[in-house]
Amino acid sequence: MEEKEMVRQGKKEVKRTGEEMRPGPVFMPAVDILENQNEIVMLADMPGVDGQDVDIDLRDDVLSVRGGVSLVEGEKETPVYREFNWGDYFRQFTLGEVIDQEKISAKMENGVLRLVLPKKEKVRPKKIQVSVN
Amino acid sequence: MALIRWQTNPGELSEQSDFDRLRQGMEGLLDSFGSPTPSFTSRVFPSLNVTEDKDNYYLRAELPGVKSEELDLSVAGNQVSIRGERKIPAEKGEFNYHRREREGGAFRRTISLPVELDADRVGAEMKKGILKVTLPKHEKAKPRKIQIAADK
Numbered sequence: 568m569e570e571k572e573m574v575r576q577g578k579k580e581v582k583r584t585g586e587e588m589r590p591g592p593v594f595m596p597a598v599d600i601l602e603n604q605n606e607i608v609m610l611a612d613m614p615g616v617d618g619q620d621v622d623i624d625l626r627d628d629v630l631s632v633r634g635g636v637s638l639v640e641g642e643k644e645t646p647v648y649r650e651f652n653w654g655d656y657f658r659q660f661t662l663g664e665v666i667d668q669e670k671i672s673a674k675m676e677n678g679v680l681r682l683v684l685p686k687k688e689k690v691r692p693k694k695i696q697v698s699v700n
Numbered sequence: 701m702a703l704i705r706w707q708t709n710p711g712e713l714s715e716q717s718d719f720d721r722l723r724q725g726m727e728g729l730l731d732s733f734g735s736p737t738p739s740f741t742s743r744v745f746p747s748l749n750v751t752e753d754k755d756n757y758y759l760r761a762e763l764p765g766v767k768s769e770e771l772d773l774s775v776a777g778n779q780v781s782i783r784g785e786r787k788i789p790a791e792k793g794e795f796n797y798h799r800r801e802r803e804g805g806a807f808r809r810t811i812s813l814p815v816e817l818d819a820d821r822v823g824a825e826m827k828k829g830i831l832k833v834t835l836p837k838h839e840k841a842k843p844r845k846i847q848i849a850a851d852k
Contacts, residue, residue, distance in 0.1 A: 572745075572806055572807065573745035573804075573805040574745060575743050575744055575745040576745075576803070577747075578747075598801055598802070599797065599799060599801065599802050600799040601791055601795035601797055602796050602798060603793055603795045610802060612802055612829070613829070614828065614829035614830050615829065615830050616828060617828060640760070641751075644751035644758055645751060646749070647751060647752050647757065647813075648749065648750040648811075649749050649750075650749060675828075677764060678764035678828045678829015679764050679765040
Protein backbone atom coordinates (compact mmCIF):
# COMPACT_ATOMS: atom_id res chain seq x y z
CA MET A 568 0.00 0.00 0.00
CA GLU A 569 1.31 3.40 -0.94
CA GLU A 570 1.66 5.68 2.07
CA LYS A 571 0.13 9.09 2.02
CA GLU A 572 2.72 11.73 1.20
CA MET A 573 2.63 14.72 3.47
CA VAL A 574 2.16 18.19 2.07
CA ARG A 575 3.67 21.16 3.78
CA GLN A 576 1.10 23.42 5.37
CA GLY A 577 2.37 26.90 5.99
CA LYS A 578 1.98 28.17 9.53
CA LYS A 579 -1.07 30.34 9.93
CA GLU A 580 -0.50 33.62 11.63
CA VAL A 581 -3.02 34.75 14.22
CA LYS A 582 -4.79 38.04 13.66
CA ARG A 583 -4.15 40.13 16.71
CA THR A 584 -6.68 42.35 18.32
CA GLY A 585 -4.40 44.10 20.79
CA GLU A 586 -0.70 44.63 20.95
CA GLU A 587 1.47 41.79 22.13
CA MET A 588 3.94 42.11 24.97
CA ARG A 589 6.51 40.09 23.07
CA PRO A 590 7.47 41.17 19.58
CA GLY A 591 7.30 38.73 16.68
CA PRO A 592 4.65 36.68 14.94
CA VAL A 593 2.08 34.52 16.70
CA PHE A 594 0.87 31.36 14.99
CA MET A 595 -2.21 29.24 15.18
CA PRO A 596 -1.32 25.66 16.10
CA ALA A 597 -2.99 22.82 14.20
CA VAL A 598 -5.29 20.97 16.60
CA ASP A 599 -7.29 17.81 16.92
CA ILE A 600 -10.28 17.99 19.24
CA LEU A 601 -11.97 14.81 20.35
CA GLU A 602 -14.78 14.19 22.73
CA ASN A 603 -16.23 11.18 24.45
CA GLN A 604 -18.73 10.78 27.25
CA ASN A 605 -16.33 11.81 29.99
CA GLU A 606 -13.82 14.19 28.53
CA ILE A 607 -12.64 16.46 25.77
CA VAL A 608 -9.12 15.86 24.48
CA MET A 609 -7.18 18.48 22.58
CA LEU A 610 -3.92 17.85 20.76
CA ALA A 611 -1.98 20.84 19.47
CA ASP A 612 1.21 20.95 17.37
CA MET A 613 3.53 23.50 18.90
CA PRO A 614 7.09 22.69 17.81
CA GLY A 615 9.78 24.49 19.78
CA VAL A 616 7.63 25.00 22.86
CA ASP A 617 8.74 23.73 26.25
CA GLY A 618 6.18 22.34 28.71
CA GLN A 619 6.82 25.13 31.19
CA ASP A 620 6.12 27.79 28.58
CA VAL A 621 2.57 26.62 27.95
CA ASP A 622 -0.21 28.71 29.41
CA ILE A 623 -3.68 27.24 29.62
CA ASP A 624 -6.50 29.42 30.74
CA LEU A 625 -10.16 28.51 31.12
CA ARG A 626 -12.51 31.33 31.92
CA ASP A 627 -16.22 30.59 31.83
CA ASP A 628 -16.44 28.63 28.60
CA VAL A 629 -13.44 30.16 26.80
CA LEU A 630 -10.31 28.07 26.64
CA SER A 631 -7.07 29.84 25.69
CA VAL A 632 -3.87 28.02 24.92
CA ARG A 633 -0.61 29.87 24.53
CA GLY A 634 2.83 28.45 23.86
CA GLY A 635 6.00 30.49 24.09
CA VAL A 636 8.77 29.47 21.75
CA SER A 637 12.15 29.21 23.41
CA LEU A 638 14.33 27.37 20.96
CA VAL A 639 15.86 29.89 18.60
CA GLU A 640 18.81 30.03 16.33
CA GLY A 641 22.23 30.89 17.66
CA GLU A 642 23.30 34.51 17.54
CA LYS A 643 26.28 33.93 15.29
CA GLU A 644 24.27 32.09 12.66
CA THR A 645 23.23 33.85 9.50
CA PRO A 646 20.16 32.68 7.60
CA VAL A 647 20.70 30.90 4.29
CA TYR A 648 17.24 29.60 3.49
CA ARG A 649 14.03 30.12 5.39
CA GLU A 650 10.69 28.40 5.09
CA PHE A 651 9.23 29.02 8.52
CA ASN A 652 9.38 31.75 11.08
CA TRP A 653 9.81 31.36 14.78
CA GLY A 654 7.03 32.62 16.94
CA ASP A 655 4.64 31.91 19.77
CA TYR A 656 1.43 29.96 19.42
CA PHE A 657 -2.03 31.01 20.46
CA ARG A 658 -5.50 29.62 20.02
CA GLN A 659 -8.82 30.10 21.69
CA PHE A 660 -11.95 27.95 21.77
CA THR A 661 -15.41 28.27 23.16
CA LEU A 662 -16.39 25.09 24.90
CA GLY A 663 -19.88 23.73 24.74
CA GLU A 664 -19.47 21.70 27.92
CA VAL A 665 -18.95 22.44 31.57
CA ILE A 666 -15.42 21.39 32.47
CA ASP A 667 -14.16 20.25 35.82
CA GLN A 668 -11.39 22.82 36.20
CA GLU A 669 -9.67 20.92 39.00
CA LYS A 670 -9.10 17.86 36.89
CA ILE A 671 -7.65 19.42 33.74
CA SER A 672 -4.37 17.80 32.82
CA ALA A 673 -1.79 18.77 30.24
CA LYS A 674 1.28 17.09 28.87
CA MET A 675 3.86 18.29 26.37
CA GLU A 676 5.64 15.65 24.34
CA ASN A 677 7.85 16.14 21.26
CA GLY A 678 6.29 19.51 20.57
CA VAL A 679 2.71 18.23 20.85
CA LEU A 680 0.47 19.44 23.65
CA ARG A 681 -2.09 16.99 24.97
CA LEU A 682 -4.80 18.59 27.01
CA VAL A 683 -7.46 16.54 28.77
CA LEU A 684 -10.56 18.39 29.94
CA PRO A 685 -12.83 16.17 32.04
CA LYS A 686 -16.50 17.08 31.91
CA LYS A 687 -18.28 17.94 35.11
CA GLU A 688 -20.25 15.11 36.58
CA LYS A 689 -23.66 16.64 36.20
CA VAL A 690 -23.44 17.37 32.48
CA ARG A 691 -22.75 13.79 31.57
CA PRO A 692 -25.76 12.34 29.85
CA LYS A 693 -27.80 10.17 32.12
CA LYS A 694 -29.75 7.27 30.88
CA ILE A 695 -33.36 7.60 31.80
CA GLN A 696 -35.39 4.50 31.94
CA VAL A 697 -38.77 4.80 30.37
CA SER A 698 -41.16 2.58 32.14
CA VAL A 699 -43.40 0.52 29.99
CA ASN A 700 -46.77 -0.55 31.19
CA MET B 701 6.55 26.46 -13.93
CA ALA B 702 4.34 29.33 -12.95
CA LEU B 703 0.86 29.36 -14.38
CA ILE B 704 -0.37 32.76 -15.38
CA ARG B 705 -4.03 33.56 -15.64
CA TRP B 706 -5.09 34.33 -19.18
CA GLN B 707 -6.45 37.86 -19.04
CA THR B 708 -9.83 37.77 -20.69
CA ASN B 709 -12.08 40.73 -20.50
CA PRO B 710 -14.95 40.14 -22.92
CA GLY B 711 -16.19 43.73 -22.78
CA GLU B 712 -12.90 45.12 -23.98
CA LEU B 713 -12.06 42.60 -26.60
CA SER B 714 -12.65 45.00 -29.46
CA GLU B 715 -10.50 47.76 -27.99
CA GLN B 716 -7.54 45.61 -27.10
CA SER B 717 -5.71 44.00 -29.92
CA ASP B 718 -4.31 40.52 -29.70
CA PHE B 719 -0.90 42.05 -29.92
CA ASP B 720 -1.50 44.13 -26.78
CA ARG B 721 -2.63 41.08 -24.89
CA LEU B 722 0.41 39.17 -26.04
CA ARG B 723 2.65 41.99 -24.85
CA GLN B 724 0.93 42.10 -21.46
CA GLY B 725 1.26 38.37 -21.12
CA MET B 726 4.97 38.52 -21.87
CA GLU B 727 5.50 41.26 -19.32
CA GLY B 728 3.69 39.25 -16.68
CA LEU B 729 5.84 36.26 -17.49
CA LEU B 730 9.04 38.26 -17.18
CA ASP B 731 7.91 39.71 -13.86
CA SER B 732 7.36 36.27 -12.46
CA PHE B 733 10.90 35.23 -13.42
CA GLY B 734 12.61 38.29 -12.10
CA SER B 735 11.07 38.20 -8.63
CA PRO B 736 13.82 39.20 -6.19
CA THR B 737 12.76 36.93 -3.29
CA PRO B 738 13.91 33.34 -3.36
CA SER B 739 11.11 30.89 -3.94
CA PHE B 740 9.65 29.58 -0.69
CA THR B 741 6.85 27.79 -2.40
CA SER B 742 8.04 24.26 -1.87
CA ARG B 743 5.09 22.10 -0.93
CA VAL B 744 7.23 19.34 0.46
CA PHE B 745 6.96 18.55 4.15
CA PRO B 746 8.63 19.43 6.48
CA SER B 747 9.41 23.13 6.58
CA LEU B 748 13.14 23.75 6.76
CA ASN B 749 15.33 26.58 7.88
CA VAL B 750 19.02 26.67 7.09
CA THR B 751 21.54 28.93 8.75
CA GLU B 752 25.32 28.98 8.73
CA ASP B 753 28.33 30.19 10.60
CA LYS B 754 32.01 29.96 9.77
CA ASP B 755 32.29 26.20 10.27
CA ASN B 756 28.81 24.71 9.96
CA TYR B 757 25.44 24.76 8.33
CA TYR B 758 22.51 24.27 10.67
CA LEU B 759 19.32 22.75 9.36
CA ARG B 760 16.16 22.92 11.44
CA ALA B 761 12.86 21.26 10.67
CA GLU B 762 9.54 21.43 12.42
CA LEU B 763 8.49 17.87 13.14
CA PRO B 764 6.07 17.88 16.06
CA GLY B 765 5.16 14.43 17.32
CA VAL B 766 7.87 12.68 15.30
CA LYS B 767 10.24 10.55 17.33
CA SER B 768 13.93 10.44 16.47
CA GLU B 769 13.74 6.71 15.72
CA GLU B 770 11.09 7.40 13.08
CA LEU B 771 13.47 9.63 11.17
CA ASP B 772 16.09 8.70 8.67
CA LEU B 773 18.80 11.21 7.95
CA SER B 774 21.56 10.90 5.39
CA VAL B 775 24.30 13.17 4.13
CA ALA B 776 26.28 12.71 0.92
CA GLY B 777 28.44 15.32 -0.75
CA ASN B 778 26.55 18.55 -0.36
CA GLN B 779 23.12 16.91 -0.05
CA VAL B 780 21.07 16.24 3.04
CA SER B 781 18.07 13.92 2.97
CA ILE B 782 15.42 13.52 5.61
CA ARG B 783 12.76 10.89 5.43
CA GLY B 784 10.32 9.46 7.85
CA GLU B 785 6.75 9.06 8.78
CA ARG B 786 4.58 11.08 11.06
CA LYS B 787 2.19 8.78 12.84
CA ILE B 788 -0.89 10.06 14.55
CA PRO B 789 -1.92 7.28 16.87
CA ALA B 790 -5.64 6.63 17.19
CA GLU B 791 -7.10 7.48 20.57
CA LYS B 792 -8.21 4.62 22.73
CA GLY B 793 -11.90 4.59 23.41
CA GLU B 794 -14.89 5.90 21.60
CA PHE B 795 -14.21 9.45 20.59
CA ASN B 796 -15.96 11.79 18.25
CA TYR B 797 -13.73 14.12 16.32
CA HIS B 798 -14.70 17.78 16.33
CA ARG B 799 -11.58 18.96 14.58
CA ARG B 800 -8.89 17.06 12.75
CA GLU B 801 -6.23 19.44 11.51
CA ARG B 802 -3.08 17.50 12.40
CA GLU B 803 -1.90 15.38 9.54
CA GLY B 804 0.14 12.25 9.40
CA GLY B 805 1.90 10.53 6.56
CA ALA B 806 5.21 9.76 4.99
CA PHE B 807 7.66 12.43 3.97
CA ARG B 808 11.03 12.75 2.31
CA ARG B 809 13.00 15.79 1.48
CA THR B 810 16.42 16.45 0.03
CA ILE B 811 18.21 19.74 -0.12
CA SER B 812 21.53 20.74 -1.59
CA LEU B 813 23.83 23.11 0.21
CA PRO B 814 26.36 25.35 -1.50
CA VAL B 815 29.45 23.48 -0.32
CA GLU B 816 30.64 19.96 0.36
CA LEU B 817 29.80 18.65 3.85
CA ASP B 818 31.84 16.56 6.22
CA ALA B 819 29.46 13.60 6.51
CA ASP B 820 31.49 11.95 9.29
CA ARG B 821 30.99 14.75 11.75
CA VAL B 822 27.29 15.47 11.24
CA GLY B 823 25.32 15.82 14.46
CA ALA B 824 21.57 15.68 14.89
CA GLU B 825 19.19 16.14 17.78
CA MET B 826 15.44 16.11 18.19
CA LYS B 827 14.10 18.44 20.84
CA LYS B 828 10.59 19.71 21.46
CA GLY B 829 9.47 18.63 18.01
CA ILE B 830 12.32 20.38 16.23
CA LEU B 831 15.05 18.53 14.43
CA LYS B 832 18.38 20.30 14.43
CA VAL B 833 21.15 18.98 12.20
CA THR B 834 24.64 20.38 12.47
CA LEU B 835 26.44 19.99 9.17
CA PRO B 836 30.14 20.80 9.29
CA LYS B 837 31.53 22.29 6.13
CA HIS B 838 34.24 20.16 4.62
CA GLU B 839 37.78 21.33 5.31
CA LYS B 840 38.51 21.74 1.63
CA ALA B 841 35.45 23.93 1.20
CA LYS B 842 36.43 26.39 3.89
CA PRO B 843 38.07 29.63 2.91
CA ARG B 844 41.77 29.61 3.57
CA LYS B 845 43.93 32.54 4.30
CA ILE B 846 46.84 32.63 1.92
CA GLN B 847 50.05 34.18 2.93
CA ILE B 848 51.57 36.36 0.29
CA ALA B 849 55.26 36.20 0.27
CA ALA B 850 56.94 39.56 0.11
CA ASP B 851 60.49 40.57 -0.62
CA LYS B 852 62.50 41.12 2.46
